[in-house]
Amino acid sequence: MTTHLAPPRRATSQGIDRPRLARARRRLRWADLLVMVCWSSVAAAVSLYLASGGLLQVVDVASAVTALGIVVGLIGTNLILVMLVLAARIPLVDRAVGQDVAMAFHRRLGKPALYLLLGHGVLLTTGYALQDGSNVISETVGFFSGSDFVLAYAGLGLLVFVVLSSVVAVRRRFSYEAWHVIHLLSYAAVLVAVPHQLSAGAVLAGGTWQRVYWIGLYVLAFGSVAAFRFAVPLVRSARHGITVAGVEALAPGVVSIHLRGRDLERLQTEGGQYAIWRFWSAKTWWHAHPISFSAVPSAHSARITVRDLGRGSSAISRVLPGTRVSIEGPYGIFTDAARMTNRVAVVAAGIGITPVRSLLEGARLSSGEATVLLRATDASQQYLWDEIQNLPGMQGNTVYSMTGPRPPGVATWLSAEALNRGVTLTSAFPHLSDSDLYVCGPASWTELVVRDARVAGLAETQIHVERFDW
Template identity: 35%
Template sequence: MTTVQSPPAPPTAMRPRVVAGTGLYAVLAANAAVVTYFFVDVGFGASNALLVLGRLAGLYGALLMAFQLLLVARLPWLDRRIGMDRLTSWHRWTGFGILWTLLAHAVFITFGYADSSGLDPVNQLVDLAETVEGVLRAVAALVIILVVGAVSGRFARRRLAYETWHFIHLYTYLAVVLAFTHQVAVGTTFTASSAATAYWYALWGVALGSVLVGRLVLPLWRNWRHQLRVSAVVPESDNVVSIHITGRDLDRLPARAGQFFLWRFLTKDRWWQANPFSLSAAPDGRGLRLTAKAAGDGSAALRHLEPGTRVFAEGPYGAFTALHRTRPESLLIAGGVGVTPIRALLEELAGHAVVIYRVASDRDAVLYDELRELAHAKGAELHLVTGPVAPDRLAPAELIRMVPDIAERDVFLCGPPPMMNAVLGSLRALDVPKPQIHFERFSLAG
């Protein structure tokens, strides 16, 4: 696509993130109301309150599972408005909601039947698993969800390799299938009427269809259509390299400055490994460029890629784009290799811009010559801030000195997490309105 000069949204316009977020919450609330209606319409039909609570918890748990599939589907319309990092946060909290509702379902149902039969809860659960169709599958699904919930906690997540965590996480899809078949087998709420049955299958059809389209069909279609290949490998410094990529019909690829892709370079030893890298130049319809720092074996191997290597790219992802502008003027703050989406954004943004590039020393300022030429061409101000972490050179007093009208600008921020956290604190201290602050962390739902 040709580089788009993006003006800010009118002051009275609803922000895209608000529209998409409100829409998602409205969809969840509407479906919760429908589920409650069908549950009440069937009648409680239970011998005690525990069974009623257990069935209702199971229905809400199943609804949250369908909603979770929508969050992990990576649908472009949602992603470019909400952002993958925020969708991942919602995915995390929805996952814990599923865990607790399904656990409540199992406990209430087991104790409810135990109260009626006179059996102890353990023997009652064994009896249900042996005599009622679908219960054993439900137990297996709950065990999987408990394991996934345990490894998703912060304590375990910090100690597991990403590949291990992701492999365990994939079993959630098996849990979804097991839970769905259990619901079909014993879910009286959704077999009591043709309308309820049609609703249930439509709900899960949309949820599963979204995952199929977003995670499989769309990436396969785009890569078949665009036929991406490495055209050049350009070292930017001792540990940073730029990869130039060409392909077919790139003017039809809906990528914007600030977004990232999951890149797979189809070599014999790296085809299975996907890494998230931002575009370091605004898409122009002729080629794409990413710039990466060697932070592990995968990114270090990029330096040795050969021109002509096939590329499989999933995306574009991310809401760190000019779509969310609210002001005519901008401040772009980059730290280290976080300059890559900032450099691309500067190329696309219209209006006066100030760029602050924070690095430890001059030699760490990758793409600085490009950034300086681009800033000169667009009439932007560029500040290179160097030196050790302490004292904080992006403290409130320093920011207001460089950008006196900072509260009147959109602020785009990208860099290492400690730096981003410190700058966000400075922006709050300077009373920069939250809707004017734009940042995104590499984080993938599901």
């Protein structure tokens, strides 16, 4: 394995691979269509309310405030259901944008949806109080006399809890397992508010297009969750009968878990993808973890590599041979299929080597097409490095290594020694502009690599990132 980076060279353009570019553009069009459908659903919710005569009921300030509260509530509820669809792991969504992008969009919608629903409650309470000639406090107390409104308040309270737990500063105080359980409350929060939405007033009266639309949206959201988060994984797990074949220690706190099963090639796993794994042992059955494949599965075997990052992953690393395993997936577009150029530049750090190793194994690479830079703080983090050079597709391609801590007080992904030598992303990858860049590692470190790629002028469509955070 080469231990020093190449000196700066002028890039030699190899051009864009047109078939790959065409596939990438089709995927991007699907992504644009999904975004358009999401926002169109919000427009449909408001349009149906207006078309049903919602504005005709506005005759004074009280009715105007009430109508505004209804519109705000419809938009907020629509966004919540869109969030559930994005989190349902629908294969079409995964192939178009990848689960990480879908979940990033899901998270961005969380606060606006919550604010809208809070505004819905405030506006309706104010509007009803104005109509009744009472005050907001009395009107709120009156709401609790109806079971539908009690459920609505309960659902709103659950949503507040879920959104607050998702704020980065708060989320870091939870283990992944605890946060995941809390997040499942979002399903309950939406469900308990359904009776309120369908029975309150005449907004969604029976026989109206509004009622048809909302019932259809609820069926889509919860049907997708039921199908792709529960039914499909159950069937897939039963079909393949995956169990633990053995656990191999790679370094302190890092193990490879070897799996065996039936017809694993039918999973159609691409190198670079991950799955949601649940190990059915006494200490691990109650939580599932997203873990990348560290090797492309064969017909009867697969492998994942895990680093201890909490109590859950620590327990997984101690599972015994024969333990049954459930699988959801595979997921992700950190794959060779996302490429649009003839060249590949790869930067991986720490446990980020896991999807990179399977990506390179599954990629269709010719001699001279790939340049790989493996990054570690010290020798203890060089997981699977010895396997990279020996992959069949890496014959005739270049592998660099960079070991050492980053300089204190400097926002860089480079080691202090490399930075002092004048190494940059473009000197390490002289053909960067003609390459697809794949980056995987700790979130803050990854962002620095992507920053340098953007400064170098690399198109966003040529940057592919797999993050190891949640």
